[in-house]
Structure formats: structure tokens, C-alpha cells
Amino acid sequence: MKFKTYLAKTSVAxxxxxxxxxxAYAACATDNLPSAQPKPDGxxxxxxxxxxxxxxxxxxxxxxxxxxxxxxxxxxISINRSHKPGGSGTVGMIAFMAMPADGYTVLEHIDDAxxxxxxxxxxxxxxxxxxxxxxxQITFSQIYMRVGDTRFNDWDSFVKWIKxxxxxxxxxxxxxxxxxxxxxxxxxxxxxxxxxQQISFDKGAPRYGALVGGQVDALFEQPGDVRTxxxxxxxxxxxxxxxxxxxxxxxxxxxxxAGLDFDPLYRFRGFYVHKDAPADRxxxxxxxxxxxxxxxxxxxxxDSKYMNLIESYRDTAGxxxxxxxxxxxxxxxxxxxxxxxx
Amino acid sequence: MxxxxxxxxxxxxxxxxxxxxxxFFSGVIGGMLFGxxxxxxxxxLAAILLPFTAHLSPEHGIMLFSVIYCTGVYGGxxxxxxxxxxxxxxxxxxxxxxxxxxLKGQAGKAVGAAVMCSAIGGTVSCIIMMLAxxxxxxxxxxxxxxxxxFALVFFGLAVASSVGARTFWKGWLSILAGLLIAVVxxxxxxxIERFDFEMPYLLAGIHFIPTILGFFAVSEIFAxxxxxxxxSFIAPKMSVDFPSLAELLAxxxxxxxxxxxxxxxGILPGIGATxxxxxxxxxxxxxxxxxxxxxxxxxxxxxxxxxxxxxxxxAAMIPLLALGLPGGAxxxxxxxxxxxxxxxxxxxxxxxxxxxxxVVFSAMFFANISILFIGxxxxxxxINLLRIPFQYLAPMILLLATVGxxxxxxxxxxxxxxxxxGVIGFFLRRSGYSVAGIVLGLILGKIGEQTxxxxxxxxxxxxxxxLDRPIxxxxxxxxxxxxLGSIYGAFFKKKRIxxxxx
Numbered sequence: 001m002k003f004k005t006y007l008a009k010t011s012v013a014x015x016x017x018x019x020x021x022x023x024a025y026a027a028c029a030t031d032n033l034p035s036a037q038p039k040p041d042g043x044x045x046x047x048x049x050x051x052x053x054x055x056x057x058x059x060x061x062x063x064x065x066x067x068x069x070x071x072x073x074x075x076x077i078s079i080n081r082s083h084k085p086g087g088s089g090t091v092g093m094i095a096f097m098a099m100p101a102d103g104y105t106v107l108e109h110i111d112d113a114x115x116x117x118x119x120x121x122x123x124x125x126x127x128x129x130x131x132x133x134x135x136x137q138i139t140f141s142q143i144y145m146r147v148g149d150t151r152f153n154d155w156d157s158f159v160k161w162i163k164x165x166x167x168x169x170x171x172x173x174x175x176x177x178x179x180x181x182x183x184x185x186x187x188x189x190x191x192x193x194x195x196x197q198q199i200s201f202d203k204g205a206p207r208y209g210a211l212v213g214g215q216v217d218a219l220f221e222q223p224g225d226v227r228t229x230x231x232x233x234x235x236x237x238x239x240x241x242x243x244x245x246x247x248x249x250x251x252x253x254x255x256x257x258a259g260l261d262f263d264p265l266y267r268f269r270g271f272y273v274h275k276d277a278p279a280d281r282x283x284x285x286x287x288x289x290x291x292x293x294x295x296x297x298x299x300x301x302x303d304s305k306y307m308n309l310i311e312s313y314r315d316t317a318g319x320x321x322x323x324x325x326x327x328x329x330x331x332x333x334x335x336x337x338x339x340x341x342x
Numbered sequence: 343m344x345x346x347x348x349x350x351x352x353x354x355x356x357x358x359x360x361x362x363x364x365x366f367f368s369g370v371i372g373g374m375l376f377g378x379x380x381x382x383x384x385x386x387l388a389a390i391l392l393p394f395t396a397h398l399s400p401e402h403g404i405m406l407f408s409v410i411y412c413t414g415v416y417g418g419x420x421x422x423x424x425x426x427x428x429x430x431x432x433x434x435x436x437x438x439x440x441x442x443x444x445l446k447g448q449a450g451k452a453v454g455a456a457v458m459c460s461a462i463g464g465t466v467s468c469i470i471m472m473l474a475x476x477x478x479x480x481x482x483x484x485x486x487x488x489x490x491x492f493a494l495v496f497f498g499l500a501v502a503s504s505v506g507a508r509t510f511w512k513g514w515l516s517i518l519a520g521l522l523i524a525v526v527x528x529x530x531x532x533x534i535e536r537f538d539f540e541m542p543y544l545l546a547g548i549h550f551i552p553t554i555l556g557f558f559a560v561s562e563i564f565a566x567x568x569x570x571x572x573x574s575f576i577a578p579k580m581s582v583d584f585p586s587l588a589e590l591l592a593x594x595x596x597x598x599x600x601x602x603x604x605x606x607x608g609i610l611p612g613i614g615a616t617x618x619x620x621x622x623x624x625x626x627x628x629x630x631x632x633x634x635x636x637x638x639x640x641x642x643x644x645x646x647x648x649x650x651x652x653x654x655x656x657a658a659m660i661p662l663l664a665l666g667l668p669g670g671a672x673x674x675x676x677x678x679x680x681x682x683x684x685x686x687x688x689x690x691x692x693x694x695x696x697x698x699x700x701v702v703f704s705a706m707f708f709a710n711i712s713i714l715f716i717g718x719x720x721x722x723x724x725i726n727l728l729r730i731p732f733q734y735l736a737p738m739i740l741l742l743a744t745v746g747x748x749x750x751x752x753x754x755x756x757x758x759x760x761x762x763x764g765v766i767g768f769f770l771r772r773s774g775y776s777v778a779g780i781v782l783g784l785i786l787g788k789i790g791e792q793t794x795x796x797x798x799x800x801x802x803x804x805x806x807x808x809l810d811r812p813i814x815x816x817x818x819x820x821x822x823x824x825x826l827g828s829i830y831g832a833f834f835k836k837k838r839i840x841x842x843x844x
Contacts, residue, residue: 082752086546088533094542170800176533199488199799200531202792209690212733215487215800228694 029171029313037287040280047078049105050271055085059225062301063137063269064108070295071288079106088112088176093124101274103281106133106289109182112271113280114323118330119178120342125327126272131282132319133289135270137302138312142252143171143185143239144219144226146211149175155238155253158218159192167195170216172207180265181220183333184241187262211235222267223249224305246309265329270319290315345472349707352700356405356708365402369409370712376410376418384414386559386739388675389551390746400683401698405705412655412709414672415615416460416717419504419648423452432615432651435623435656437637439643446639455585455641456648457717459597461650464710466601467608472703475660477693478607485813488796493808493817494661495790500821500828505737508774510832516776520783521546521790530792531799543755550674550784552747552756556763557770557777559743563736564768570732585641593645596626600646604653609661615654622650656706662687663699676786678750 054060061083068079084092089112099105109126117125120162124130145158152158162169174181185198199216201207203224211219212234219226219235229235237252241264245254255264271289273282292298293313302308314322334341356362370371376387388410395403418433423440438454443452486494499517526537527547538544590597600622607618626646627636636643662673680687691699747760767777797814801807 084546084749084752086753087535087542088529091543091546095753168802176531179533197799197802199796201796202530212485212690212693213484213487215484232693236691 020334026152028299029311029315030290030294033287033291035291037284037291040278040284043103043278043281043284046104047080049099050079050081050108051092051096051099051105052081052083052108053085053089053096054110055083059137059267059305060108060110060269062305064297066301067108067136067271067289067292070292070298073295073297074292075288077288080211081330089116089196090123096272097124097129097274101276102284103273103277106275106285107272108269109272111265111267111326112139113324115178115330118341119328119339122342125323127320127323127327129275130272131277132273132279132314132316132323133273133282133286134293134316135268135314135319135322136272136289136293136298137269137305137307138224138266138310138314138322139222139224139266139268139305139307140246140266140310141181141220141222141241142237142249143188143241144211144221144229144235145217145238146214147233147236149214149217151217151236155258158238159194161193162217163197167197169195169218170197170199171218171220172201172210172216173198173220174207176202178330178337178339180267183330183337184265185220186333186337188241188260191260191262208235210323222306223309224307227304227306242310248306248309263329265326268314268322270314279312287314348696348700349472349704352697352702352704353708355401355701356704362402362405362701365398365406366409366708369705370413370709370716373410373413373418373709374713374717377414378420382829384417385554385672385675386743387414387745388672389555389750390742392514392551392675392678392746392750394749395679396683400680400685400695401701403679404676404698405685405702405784407672407679408659408702408706409709411658411672411676412464412652412706413713413717415651415655416456416464416648416713419456419460419644420453420821423456423644424449432654433617434646435619436644436651436768438623438647439638439640442637442639443641443644448639451519451585451641452644453684455590455644457713458585458590459600459645459649460652461710461713461717462597463601463604463652464655464713465707467653468703468707468710469656470605471656471659472707475699475703487811488793488800489811490815490817492790492793492797493814493821495786495793497821497824499786499790500825510828512773512775513779516770516779517783520780520785521627521787522554522783524784524787524791530788531795541755543753546751546753547788548759548784549750549756549783551678551750552760553763553784555743555747556760556765557767557781558838560737560760560764561767561771561777563739564764565771566732567736589641593642595629596642596646597649599625599629600649601653604650604658608654608657615651615658618652618654619647622646652710655710659702659706663691684815731735785814 048071050064051059052064061164064081068081071077072079080191082095086092089109090108093109093113096105096107107130113124113126116123126132141157143155145152152161171185173185176182181290182198185196188194189196196218198220199210201210207219207221208226208229212229218238223230223237225237230237237249239258240246240249240252240254242254243256245252245257255262273285279286299308302312331341356366372387373384377384388407391406391410395406398406415432419436419440422433422437424444440452440456443449524547527545529536535545571651600618602617603622603625604615607621608615622644623636623643626642627633630636630642632640658673662676677687680691685691685695743760744757747756748754750756770777770780797808808818
């Protein structure tokens, strides 16, 4: 009963969020911004530093590279990326907070920062302890099976087969209790009544290799990260974790089609600056990063990662709303999961 | 035939690309140079180069490291023979007879044997690798899940436990120290924070690259400095005098035996060239009609050790590429090169990046051939480089190592870890503990903990699940037998080969 109340509340929030996103979006979201912006007192007079709390190879590393390139193309200002992986993004966040709040250092971060704050409020809240410059990627998740697997071939037969295994079926997932993946899987298993063992793989390749080699029965992932396998016909999506079917996956059932009544959680990545940075510098950075989103090179990059299927852009206010809603949503779920929220 | 065609394609791709050729020869010469300079090793070069490989293409970056691996293992033999300072742990058994040969004025013959046998061992290993990797990779993708990889890690640790250490117990204590260091930071499953001592940067864990730099490069500089201060440094007599064909043929069985041992050891993740060299040397002693001559300057000792450790290089690429499991410190760094290019070594490399794999295979083949020619010339050059006064060489090495340690993650704590490991390594070497064991424990500990957690999830937290997986069960039993055998040996066998370094 409590869970249903929660669903009702969050669905309103997400509908509002989606509406505001649509209003903000035109042909490209930031076409209405000026093509040039005067530098406040000569800022930036030197290269910017972008702290990336993950390695250069993963999704965060790639989006940081793509945005740095776009902003440099637009402004002529170099951006040096400093990768500080470790601690599920904690180390990068700490390193960023220790830097001078002069606007020369920006941070790339993902929704993990929001879920971390939701679980432990002593950790920085990206909506209030930082100033969001832009959210440049928002994507959804899917459940994948191995092409050629004869035990099931679609969502319905998958659920039927999983239930017959009585809790012994497996799905490759990302580790860490309270993560977006774990929470979403709880939604799915609660709604379908199936039991499935989640196997934690914190790196992509072993996770995908586990499905290719038949070590696990299914995979939870975002489509952009497994596009190679989809294009090669190795993986097949059997459920899209969205209310409606995106055009690129028109033949894959959505949550509504599958009779799953919950609001999806999203993976989102964006860029931030310290909250004490001078206001005029923040304004210039907001322009540069929001305008950078619409640079052809960045749009091409986002397209290659299936980031054009739902609106990926949020400005500062939109990002704050996204984060705040997400934090509230996670906290509600954590309570139902019995996790201790600090 | 497919393998031959792929090899030809890889060779053409490698040598038709000017940048590829430049990187290939830079790797060949760099690996030999760093392997041969006392105080540094191929690991030092690899650690320094690691962050810069982000600016190379994946083919160039991984090819560079594989070439450095082949030639660096050989290069380390020169210092082992001339100065009794193995360039790396896998060259330690080479020093057992190589250095006495130098003292007897036969340094040229020992270095010549090392050149020829390294080339032979490495080339044969490469050919087997090219023929066997694809079938092994296809089989591995379905046969090796987390339970099997965990069992492999256990087996690797059990077999390697006393390598490089003076006693079995010191070997295991070294491994356990490495395993303990590996658990610093977030746990790999639930993200629980552990052993950070309220230092948030420790949440990122202790990285093996600054640890390796500290244990190998920094502690070696400290040890050299002490020797200089005490005046115990002995200038070697040098000449390059290859062994005759007759001498080589007289040791043909030692070469063949060491190739087999080296390849088998190399194929086992976490074992690699170090165990290969020790086992190659041990077996040479065991099969010899004059075992008492070993350790006093016997050519067969150098031949056995150097053939085996280079034979392990090609084999070590199989678990790395097929399973994503590094066999030693340098292959572990190769994982970093892969990751910098949005790739993970493992079965999918053969699906997604077959071209890259064959360029690397071709480069390794020709790197081993190059040892014969460039090694001969370079050995003479090395002697001149060693004339650089230590007081100038040591600060340069320390500076490079510091840059290498920081560049991995951009964290100052990595520099502190490196110097701390240097100091600890300096004292551990004297007391018979194995710094190689600590590094192996650190590297395999991270893999082992993660795969153990995944295995238990897959097996629904039932230990009996291992019984249903024959490969995992076999490896666990083999590891247990190796462990019990080592314990038996520690209690009942007095004669052990004493390595000159940890």
C-alpha cells in the first residue's frame, strides 16, 4: 500500500519533469542561446580543468571527453581532463570540493552522486552543494538476453522461465546496494513476483562476457553501452524500462506493455561547478556547457550512444529538479527496502 | 592456415604503419634498456608509459607493452649476470649461475646464452600462442565463469606462494600482506567502505602500479645506494661471446624442457614468468647428472632460467586476452592500457578487436627475433650507459618513478604509497620476504575477492556449488595439493634454492 502511494507521488513528479523538459527543448535544446558570450573580466584566461571521478574508458570518461571537445570547439578554451577514479565517484567528488572555487575547475558526475546523497546526507547534494551547468545525457535501461538462447525468446517467456527456476536464475548487474540498477530490479521483481539472483559486475566487459558465455541468464544495462552487441546481433533486448516504446526499440515491450506499473529511474550524467564560484564566471560556464550540448560533435556522440531516444538535456534549473526528484524517489525506495538512510 | 593468414595480415599492418614501426622499435630497445639498467626494470618503463598510452591508438598502446614485455624479460638477465641484480623477479634464477660466470670471466658467454635462449624460448612460445589462443579463447568464454576464475586465482597463489621468498612461510606472509593491502577501499560487491582510516582517498584502494614502483624501483635504488656507500660494488668484466652451436645443442633438452615448463607456467594467471624461471632452473638441477655444479657458474643454469621466463611471455598473453586475467605485474599494466581505450581484455577482444590481437601477436614474434640482433648490439651499449655515475642515475630514476606513480590516477597519495613501499621493500628484501609475492597478492587479491563474491552469488551462497563445476573443482583441488605439498616441503625438506633477491 505504501509502495503504491509512493508510485502515485513519483509519477506526478516525473510527468512534471518531462513536461518542463519538453518546454525547454526546441530543435536543439540550446539553439536560443547566443552564439558567443563575453568573457567576464577575461575569464577564462587559461585552460579549464575537468575532474572526472571515473576512468577514461567508461561512459563517464567518454561523455567528459565529448563535452570537453565540444566546449573547446565552441570557445577555443582548452579543457584538461583529470581522471580520479575510485570509491564509486567519491574520490573525484572530494578532490573537486578541495579545489579553489574560482570557476576554473568543473566536475563531471552521474546519478550515483544523487543516490549517494539520498543514502547518506553527509555526502554532497549535487543540487545544492554544487551548481549544475548542464545535464547532457539521460538514458534508460533494458533487460537483455543472448540471441540463440532457446529457453526463452521474449519478456513473457523469460518471466515464465525465471519463475520456474525458483530463484536460481541469474542476471548480470552493477554492484552496490541502493544503486539505480538494484532499485529498478526490486521494482521489477516485486511487480512480477519472480525471484532472480543478481550477480554484481562492476566493469562492463566481464558483465557482457558473462551473458555472451552463458554464465548468466540475462543482463541489465543501458542500450548505449551494449550497442556493439546489439548491432552484432549477439544481444537482444526483451524489456525497455520506460513507460512507452522508444522508436529505435519499437518491437520491444515497454513497462506498460509488460504490465509493470512503476516509474523508471534514469542514468544521467552532467557537469557542475563549485557553488561558491563567482556568479559571472558561473554564467559564462553555463552558457559554454549548455551551448556545447548542441555542438555537432557532441550531438553526434550522443546519437552514437542512443542518447537521442529520450530528451537528454537539462539546464541548471532542470538538473536541480531532476536531482531533487531523484533523491526523493530513492529515499522513498530505500525505506521500503529497509536500507538505513542517514 | 587461418592463423598463418592472420599472422601475415598482422605483420603487414604492423610494418606498413610508420608510427607502428617506430613504436615497435622503441618498445624493443626501451624494454631491453630498462631491463638492463640496474635499479629499474621493464615495469618502471611500463608504469611511466602507461598514462601516455591514452594518446596512442589501442593497437599501438597494447603492442608497445607486449613488445616491452618480451624484450624487458630478456634485458633483466644482463644485470642479473653482470651485477647479481635481476632486472625483475623472473631473472633471479639467472643470477644463480650467471653472476658466478661473470666472476670467472665468462660474462660474455652467459649473456650470449641469455640472448639466444631468450629469443628461442620467446619465439616458440609466440608460435604456440598464435596457434592456441583462439581455440582456448572460444572455449574459455563458456568454461570460465567467476567460480573458475576464483579457483584459478587460488591455484596461482598456492603455487606461487614461496617464489622469490627465502622460506615457505615468508612467501605466504608476503602473499597475505598483498591480499590484505588489496582489501583497502570499497568492497567490490556492496560498495562498503573498508580500511580507509578516515582518509577518503584510500576509498580508491591501493593501486598496484605505485606499489610496484616502490617495491622494485625505489627499494632497488636504496639498496644500490647502500652498496655504493659501503663500497661493495664490483665492476664486471665484459665481453659478448655467444656460445657455440655445439654448446647450445649440448643443452637442447634443457631448452625444450624449459620451453614446456615456461609455457605451462605462463598460461596460469598470476604465475607468469617468475615461477617459470624458478621451475625451469629447479628442473635443470633435478635432471642434471652434475647437480652440484649449479650455483657455481654452470651455463645450463642460465639457459634453463632464461628459456623458461621468455617462454612464459607468449603464454601469459593467453589468460590476459582470453580471460582478462593478468599473469604478472606487466600484464596487469596491460589491462590498464586496454581500459584507457575503452576496452577490457577478455574473450570479447577476439570478437571485437581481432585485428588488434594479430598486430600484437606479430609484434611479439618479431620482438623475440629482434632480441637476437638488437640484443647483441644493445648489450655493448648498456655497458657504456652503466658508466653514468650512480649519483646522477638514481635521482633521474626516482623522478621518473614519481611521475609514473602520480600519473596513474592523479592522486598524491599514490606517491606516498610508492615511497612507503620503497622503504618497506628495502627492508623486506634483506629479510627474505618476497616483494614479488606482495605485488602478486595485491593484484590477484582484487581479482580473487571480486570473483569469489560473484561465484558465491552465482552458486546461491552454497559452497557445494563448486562440486558441480569440474574445472573450478579441479583447480581448487590442484591448489590445495600444491599448498599441502609446499607445507610438507617446508617441514621435511631442508635443501632449498636461495634466491639472491626477494
